[in-house]
Amino acid sequence: MAVTIINGKEVAGLIQDELAVKVTELREKGVKPCLATLLVGEDPASQVYIGQKQKACERLGILPKHQTLSATTTEAELLSIIEGLNNNPKINGILVQLPLPEHINSVKVLDAISPQKDVDGFHPFNVGKFFTEKSFSDMVDKGLFLPCTPYGIMELLKRYDVPVRGADVVVVGRSNIVGKPIALLLLAADATVTVCHSRTKNLKEVCQRADIIIAAIGKPKFVTADMVKEGVVVIDVGVNRLPEGLVGDVDFVNVSQKASAITPVPGGVGPMTITMLMANTIMAARNQAGI
Numbered sequence: 001m002a003v004t005i006i007n008g009k010e011v012a013g014l015i016q017d018e019l020a021v022k023v024t025e026l027r028e029k030g031v032k033p034c035l036a037t038l039l040v041g042e043d044p045a046s047q048v049y050i051g052q053k054q055k056a057c058e059r060l061g062i063l064p065k066h067q068t069l070s071a072t073t074t075e076a077e078l079l080s081i082i083e084g085l086n087n088n089p090k091i092n093g094i095l096v097q098l099p100l101p102e103h104i105n106s107v108k109v110l111d112a113i114s115p116q117k118d119v120d121g122f123h124p125f126n127v128g129k130f131f132t133e134k135s136f137s138d139m140v141d142k143g144l145f146l147p148c149t150p151y152g153i154m155e156l157l158k159r160y161d162v163p164v165r166g167a168d169v170v171v172v173g174r175s176n177i178v179g180k181p182i183a184l185l186l187l188a189a190d191a192t193v194t195v196c197h198s199r200t201k202n203l204k205e206v207c208q209r210a211d212i213i214i215a216a217i218g219k220p221k222f223v224t225a226d227m228v229k230e231g232v233v234v235i236d237v238g239v240n241r242l243p244e245g246l247v248g249d250v251d252f253v254n255v256s257q258k259a260s261a262i263t264p265v266p267g268g269v270g271p272m273t274i275t276m277l278m279a280n281t282i283m284a285a286r287n288q289a290g291i
């Protein structure tokens with residue numbers, strides 16, 4: 001059976017077209033959505049991500065307000081900038097690009113962002129909201145800020161008609177940004193979820209049982225063809241820069257021989273993350289305007 005290459009770029013384009021219409025409607029009501037982004041230091045990958053986020057804002061009619069801060073910025077300085085953004089009614093969403101330099105406590109920083117402007121969905125208030133919600137569709141209907149990468153993955157699965165209810169899903173990786181939240185979202189969508197990590201015993205055997213694998217471990221080509229069953233759906237969240245170029249956490253060439261559907265890197269999950277950030281920003285603007 002031929003493998004389906006899940007085209008995240010295309011789906012992201014379709015959703016962005018829908019979002020652009022929403023922005024136009026808001027602007028007609030005098031609401032101009034604005035996303036503030038903060039980057040501390042000069043990490044090249046983070047610079048690329050921030051650039052992509054700014055471009056997406058411009059494409060959709062969202063105002064991007066970016067500040068790059070020196071790598072020596074103190075935690076107190078960063079917290080004070082966030083407080084200013086929290087109190088500025090023109091700013092609807094705030095995103096602090098991670099990772100932060102070692103001397104800054106990222107938990108403290110994420111806690112400082114107003115939950116109403118937390119378009120990343122990383123604030124404990126918003127995490128708690130979706131932790132306690134039972135159904136994925138309720139989370140969306142109630143307008144929770146869902147973390148962008150997991151939210152984007154759920155949209156991809158939906159738009160490619162991948163059955164999630166009752167499916168055996170293996171998440172490889174347990175980060176706060178991807179592994180843990182995607183496990184919760186899939187659980188709320190009635191999947192049977194197993195979360196694996198670097199200490200998991202028999203990882204290969206666990207992965208071989210999966211109907212869907214979410215690879216978010218941060219190791220290039222970590223998921224190999226011998227670890228997956230025929231017909232598996234593979235979502236590759238990895239972005240690893242090798243001399244040969246960008247590669248994911250999945251050995252794409254060989255795994256795609258066995259998979260029924262698979263996301264490429266680049267052009268899979270990445271564009272969806274940015275798109276869901278835009279969706280969250282528009283929702284924030286609408287909520288803050290009371291529309």
Ligand code: GUN
Binds near residue numbers: 096098099149177273
């Ligand atoms: N670094 C890697 N992914 C993300 C993300 O989704 N949000 C933020 N703020 N930083 C990141």
